[in-house]
Amino acid sequence: MRQASVRAHNLALVLRHVAAASRPPSRADLAASTGLTRATVSALVDDLVGGGLLAEVGPAPRAGAGRPAAGLVLHGYGPAGLGLEINVDYLAGCVVDLTGTVQHRAIVHGDQRRLDPAGVLAAVADLGAELRAEAAAAGRTVAGAALAVPGLVSGVGLVHRAPNLAWHDVDAAGTLAAGPLGDLPLIVDNEANLAAIAELHADGQGLDSFVYVSGEIGIGAGIVLHRDLFRGARGWSGELGHVCVRPDGPRCRCGASGCLEQYAGQEALLRDLPPGEAGLARLRAEAALAEARLPAAGRSLGVALAGVVNMLDVDTVVLGGIFGPLAPWLAPAVEAELSQRVLTSAWSPMTVRASALGPAAAAVGAAGAVVRDILAEPAAWVRA
Amino acid sequence: MRQASVRAHNLALVLRHVAAASRPPSRADLAASTGLTRATVSALVDDLVGGGLLAEVGPAPRAGAGRPAAGLVLHGYGPAGLGLEINVDYLAGCVVDLTGTVQHRAIVHGDQRRLDPAGVLAAVADLGAELRAEAAAAGRTVAGAALAVPGLVSGVGLVHRAPNLAWHDVDAAGTLAAGPLGDLPLIVDNEANLAAIAELHADGQGLDSFVYVSGEIGIGAGIVLHRDLFRGARGWSGELGHVCVRPDGPRCRCGASGCLEQYAGQEALLRDLPPGEAGLARLRAEAALAEARLPAAGRSLGVALAGVVNMLDVDTVVLGGIFGPLAPWLAPAVEAELSQRVLTSAWSPMTVRASALGPAAAAVGAAGAVVRDILAEPAAWVRA
Incomplete structure (x- = not known):
């Protein structure tokens, strides 16, 4: 257990250093910046590449002694985050890759007050399932989903009150878990909170x-x-x-x-x-x-x-x-x-x-929250 | 240095356990609750008694084998905190002992807007000096002072703005340091902040x-x-x-x-x-x-x-x-x-x-802040 937890920590450490680097770092650069040995870094990088979290970008071939070092970047086709947003007059969704780039997005305008909560949640789950299929077709694996709602949310995904939707005590997490996204880890949070965090990272x-x-x-x-x-x-x-x-x-x-x-x-x-x-x-x-x-x-x-x-x-x-x-x-x-x-x-x-964010900022923030969770705990994506 | 810091930590630990106990604990009780050895606890307690932070309250003498264990309490006549408050229509001050009891207090009504900031600060310093003398006559040593002001205060004791006093950028800490309380450690804070903390502890x-x-x-x-x-x-x-x-x-x-x-x-x-x-x-x-x-x-x-x-x-x-x-x-x-x-x-x-607090709650809160500082870092009060 102890050893597994050190390894999990080091995997996240390497990812963090790749994400923060101003140009794609080599394995040697990562050993220098993390303080880990080159052998350890190399093994961790191999695992992260194998898990689809990192990609190697080769430098242009050059003459001279030695193999030119490959640079490492976060993988644009690895695990990705699905963000969903219910608002009063639209539903929105997007898939964000590990680099933080929005790769797929959709918005459906329409007054959600005409449907009951179960109907709205079913519609947003369908939107999410379509985006997930679109992402899969492009080679991306949706690793988790987060839903933004305009209301007061408890930690277990219960929407206590969303006055503009006239929702009271709607079990959003439970309802989604029974639908087409039910196999994914799911977060439900307030839309302004998710957008605020997205703004912080975008800036x-x-x-x-x-x-x-x-x-x-x-x-x-x-x-x-x-x-x-x-x-x-x-x-x-x-x-x-x-x-x-x-x-x-x-x-x-x-x-x-x-x-x-x-x-x-x-x-x-x-x-x-x-x-x-x-x-x-x-x-x-x-x-x-x-x-x-x-x-x-x-x-x-x-x-x-x-x-x-x-x-x-x-x-x-x-x-x-x-x-x-x-x-x-x-x-x-x-x-x-x-x-x-x-x-x-x-x-x-x-x-x-x-x-700095465009429309449906909360959906982008929701997807970003999933991506940050993957980057913070990448061990689930690499072989043990 | 390392050893000194362990000792400082343990002195504070013992004080915290005495303060939290429901009845005066013996040295043996403190060894059990802190996890320190009885010899260590005994040495720490001796130092805290010597520094005037703890007092021993003896049980009634009894027949039988063994000396009855003395109970320990925070000292009502040791170091104490001086709290001062400038408000628009009064000045207030009090001395609070280590047990949190207000032992001396004074309030002077009068519109402070008639004086300039230097005049108000001189008056509150005089009030503080009188209370300090009163405390000394009763056997208490004022260990530090805190001043509550109705305005926006920076960490270095500058009152940026107190609209109801028409104060702008008044160096309250610097002015008090040049007066009769200048030898004491001094905190300046917003009056509502100090009163809120006092309310928390009073409750x-x-x-x-x-x-x-x-x-x-x-x-x-x-x-x-x-x-x-x-x-x-x-x-x-x-x-x-x-x-x-x-x-x-x-x-x-x-x-x-x-x-x-x-x-x-x-x-x-x-x-x-x-x-x-x-x-x-x-x-x-x-x-x-x-x-x-x-x-x-x-x-x-x-x-x-x-x-x-x-x-x-x-x-x-x-x-x-x-x-x-x-x-x-x-x-x-x-x-x-x-x-x-x-x-x-x-x-x-x-x-x-x-x-739960009476009038001039901010002065009580100010004195309480000084007392909590003493209890958190008692090492200065005991021989090295």
């Missing part, structure tokens, strides 16, 4: 502590502090959409009044416009419409975020989901409210910027 | 994750998650008083509009009444006055706290400072807003309660 080393705002029909937040997801006391943090902006404001689907979603959620932005992408495209295309709606929504977003920043003390806000492409109109208003309302802004200005 | 094992609300002229918050103070990304978390309740509300001293302090701060509660304790006493005594003002303030407090709980996911709110004695009128309104606005309240009800 490289630049971000440290930030609030990722997920703008969809609902508005969620993922809080990252010192490069770690902050889940709160019970794992249900980040319900930004239900932070109150005006106590006597309009009634929200959650039962309260004046929630941020009533001012800056997708349905508020698109009132009297076609729902979904059609409406959003008009909002981006028609300057008068954008100017009439988005700065006001940005101010409400700024009021809610200023409260968050006063309490949590982060210095960066990342606008994601539909807010990303709308950032040119939203961000100035958010910044103005933050600079007026955040006590620390006098000496420590805030940064507000659009997400 | 025993009951509290895990909560927001402590410090109601004074300003309103601050200390956030405790899984029994640890949550300081945010840069140490400036918990500015609850400047969470916005109504974006178009009255102008606040911080420059923003509609901050919680404008609805539930002491000056809002006491408008047209005498300031300070006189006004608070009338509010508590006159039912019509209390009913006219406090439930509305409680609702504003509840709106702001609901946003905090939606984002941070804690399940308990502790009302401290002036809010403690006013909790009978405030708490029902706070609870009503939380139950309407917090998404998780449907299946996980919130607890709202008055602080």
Whole structure:
């Protein structure tokens, strides 16, 4: 057992060094950077290549003595992660390879409130099964799946409440385990949490502590502090959409009044416009419409975020989901409210910027979570 | 060096076991509970008794063979902590002994906004010096001091901003180091943070994750998650008083509009009444006055706290400072807003309660922080 655990640790160590290297390292480079012997590194690399986790990329043949050293890279055709996302007006999925590249993706627009939870979960499982088949046809093995949902999730994959879907106590993990993806390890998490972690990794080393705002029909937040997801006391943090902006404001689907979603959620932005992408495209295309709606929504977003920043003390806000492409109109208003309302802004200005991720960021984040799990524990993929 | 560090660790270990014991343990009890040998425990105990950290309490003499074992307790007359608090309308101080008991205390009412920061710091240092002399006369040695301030503090004791005092970049630690307490180790921290930690320790094992609300002229918050103070990304978390309740509300001293302090701060509660304790006493005594003002303030407090709980996911709110004695009128309104606005309240009800600490809780918390430092690193108090 002890020896097996040392080997598992060393396999992960080698993978980490390959992932972090600025150019494909040789076995000798890895021995130098990990501190392991060249013989040990060579045996570990052989196993990782055999398991489809690493690939050797040969240098151009050259004259002279000695065999040129092959460089090692994470394998683009080895085990991969399947990410799935249920949102109010779409289902999304993607397959991400070990290098973090999205290789296959799909999105199905449609109002999920018309189906019951079992129907929505069956549809997203079918979408996942199609993507898995597509990945298999291309030579990739889906190693696990993660599902992002816009709601409060417990550690065992129970969706306690997703107000915009009207879900209460839906056993998402159990339902998926009985379907076509039931043979895969499965994670269920909040969509804003998964997107926030994806943002952290997509950004490289630049971000440290930030609030990722997920703008969809609902508005969620993922809080990252010192490069770690902050889940709160019970794992249900980040319900930004239900932070109150005006106590006597309009009634929200959650039962309260004046929630941020009533001012800056997708349905508020698109009132009297076609729902979904059609409406959003008009909002981006028609300057008068954008100017009439988005700065006001940005101010409400700024009021809610200023409260968050006063309490949590982060210095960066990342606008994601539909807010990303709308950032040119939203961000100035958010910044103005933050600079007026955040006590620390006098000496420590805030940064507000659009997400580096595209749409369905939570699905990408979900797939990325699976890939990071494989890289952290690669022993299951190599012969014992 | 290695040996010295093992000894320092063991000294702290013995103290921790004495502090946690339900009745005064003997040396043999301590050997059993710590796993150290009886000879080692005996030597450590001798040193801790010699340093004034432990006292032996003898059992009643009895007949029969063998000397009855003495029990050990934390020393009430050994090194002690000095806690100081600057607030807008008072200065406070106290000396807490190693058992956590407040032995000496003083409070001086008066509006601190009439003095410049140097004047306020000189006054609080004088108050501290008086308490230190009083403690010395009673046989206690003040081992260190901690100062609580209602503002944003950096690790080096710089008060970046205290809006209600109109302080900007005041070097509190440097100024105190040049005064009569300059020979003592000194901590400067936010008053709500210090009070929250004091609340955690005063409560025993009951509290895990909560927001402590410090109601004074300003309103601050200390956030405790899984029994640890949550300081945010840069140490400036918990500015609850400047969470916005109504974006178009009255102008606040911080420059923003509609901050919680404008609805539930002491000056809002006491408008047209005498300031300070006189006004608070009338509010508590006159039912019509209390009913006219406090439930509305409680609702504003509840709106702001609901946003905090939606984002941070804690399940308990502790009302401290002036809010403690006013909790009978405030708490029902706070609870009503939380139950309407917090998404998780449907299946996980919130607890709202008055602080277990009296007035000037931050001064008690400050002194307690010094005492915990002594107990955690007792080596400085015993011969090498």
